[in-house]
Amino acid sequence: MGTLDLATLLETKEIIITCGPGGVGKTTTAAAAAAIAAARQGGRVLVLTVDPARRLADALGVAGIGNDVVSVDPVLFSQAGVEPRGSLSAAMLDTKKSWDELITRHAPNEATKNRILTNPLYTSLTTRFVQSHDYIAMERLYELHGTGEWDLIVVDTPPTRNALDFLDAPARMADFFSSRLLRWLTMPARSGLLGLASRGFAQVADRILGRQFLADITEFFGSLESMYEGFVERSQAVSRLLGDERTAFMVVSSSELVPLREATFFVDQLQQRNFTLAAVVLNRVLPSSLADSAAADAASAITAERDALAEALSKECDVDQAVAYRVLDAMVESYSDLSVIAHREALARANFPIGTASLVEVPLFDEDIHDLAGLLRLGEYLIAKR
Ligand SMILES: Nc1ncnc2c1ncn2[C@@H]1O[C@H](COP(=O)(O)OP(=O)(O)OP(=O)(O)O)[C@@H](O)[C@H]1O
Numbered sequence: 302m303g304t305l306d307l308a309t310l311l312e313t314k315e316i317i318i319t320c321g322p323g324g325v326g327k328t329t330t331a332a333a334a335a336a337i338a339a340a341r342q343g344g345r346v347l348v349l350t351v352d353p354a355r356r357l358a359d360a361l362g363v364a365g366i367g368n369d370v371v372s373v374d375p376v377l378f379s380q381a382g383v384e385p386r387g388s389l390s391a392a393m394l395d396t397k398k399s400w401d402e403l404i405t406r407h408a409p410n411e412a413t414k415n416r417i418l419t420n421p422l423y424t425s426l427t428t429r430f431v432q433s434h435d436y437i438a439m440e441r442l443y444e445l446h447g448t449g450e451w452d453l454i455v456v457d458t459p460p461t462r463n464a465l466d467f468l469d470a471p472a473r474m475a476d477f478f479s480s481r482l483l484r485w486l487t488m489p490a491r492s493g494l495l496g497l498a499s500r501g502f503a504q505v506a507d508r509i510l511g512r513q514f515l516a517d518i519t520e521f522f523g524s525l526e527s528m529y530e531g532f533v534e535r536s537q538a539v540s541r542l543l544g545d546e547r548t549a550f551m552v553v554s555s556s557e558l559v560p561l562r563e564a565t566f567f568v569d570q571l572q573q574r575n576f577t578l579a580a581v582v583l584n585r586v587l588p589s590s591l592a593d594s595a596a597a598d599a600a601s602a603i604t605a606e607r608d609a610l611a612e613a614l615s616k617e618c619d620v621d622q623a624v625a626y627r628v629l630d631a632m633v634e635s636y637s638d639l640s641v642i643a644h645r646e647a648l649a650r651a652n653f654p655i656g657t658a659s660l661v662e663v664p665l666f667d668e669d670i671h672d673l674a675g676l677l678r679l680g681e682y683l684i685a686k687r
């Protein structure tokens with residue numbers, strides 16, 4: 302695939318998955334990409350978001366928990382000075398609810414469903430295990446995509462301890478449900494609770510975990526047994542969707558050294574899995590003027606003309622000369638610090654291996670992005686022609 306700019310990707314792909322290191326602006330970028338696609342390109346656009354900051358969630362109307370898809374009021378676009386060509390919807394990911402819906406869909410009957418939903422192990426697996434979040438995020442994406450209600454779904458991903466977790470979650474789930482481990486775990490259910498084969502294990506587990514816990518495990522996996530096949534098929538389908546040509550990945554990073562290193566690893570892993578890395582967004586980039594030689598000359602001139610400038614400043618503003626000196630020195634020092642950072646980051650960006658992906662730079666805004674106007678402003682950078 303040749304390089305497609307992000308505007309073309311938003312127009313042609315059905316799913317765009319935003320991923321990258323923690324705290325770099327994944328959620329903001331995903332929402333901005335969806336907002337600008339709905340505003341400028343049209344179509345029915347959905348942003349599936351994981352952990353929007355409170356104010357952003359409020360702005361999108363997805364505050365609170367719940368799995369429902371909500372339409373973003375077109376009036377909000379008008380207020381931001383834009384008449385949208387398409388529509389924007391947003392949904393949060395509620396892990397527990399999504400699991401419940403999945404079980405409800407696959408359970409062969411009401412009794413099995415209830416047995417699973419009320420099993421303590423189930424509750425703990427679905428609410429506490431990070432891996433279960435990763436899987437259900439992708440599963441929910443599959444579900445929403447399957448409805449055919451959206452022309453484009455932009456997906457935000459949670460900050461993972463390990464960048465690969467959600468990529469591999471569907472395949473791991475399929476492996477697990479067809480594994481020997483699972484058969485072994487459910488053995489006691491088939492051979493009467495705590496059958497001979499697992500007696501050794503049972504005795505140890507009993508002492509460490511308590512009998513109830515083991516009974517919960519047995520019952521849980523026993524109840525799930527009727528659903529294994531459905532689960533395996535489904536997980537494989539989710540896995541296929543991630544690798545499908547209708548799906549593309551967008552890696553977001555800042556230009557700082559550590560996030561860039563993490564993002565490089567991510568890019569590498571996407572490529573190893575043959576997923577389509579379509580765009581790299583470098584967010585919160587410092588203005589290029591900071592690395593500009595003319596600006597550096599101006600900063601040197603301040604130092605050279607320090608005495609004259611301090612005198613002029615103290616007269617103009619009617620302040621003590623000592624104050625004027627402090628202000629000038631602080632200016633020069635701040636400029637010099639920022640300039641060093643801007644140079645360092647520009648160098649790191651230049652060395653960032655992006656292959657055929659398109660590179661988008663988004664500046665550091667002077668305030669947080671917490672409303673539709675801010676998202677659209679950021680979105681304009683995402684689709685700007687270079
Ligand atoms: N270009 C930008 N300029 C200024 N502020 C920004 C920019 N991009 C994002 N932010 C702000 O940075 C903060 C973190 O952004 P965001 O929540 O999108 O990051 P994230 O990568 O999703 O974090 P996490 O990994 O915790 O999910 C937010 O307050 C957001 O408004």
Ligand SMILES: [Mg+2]
Nearest residue numbers: 327328352353
């Ligand atoms: Mg986030």
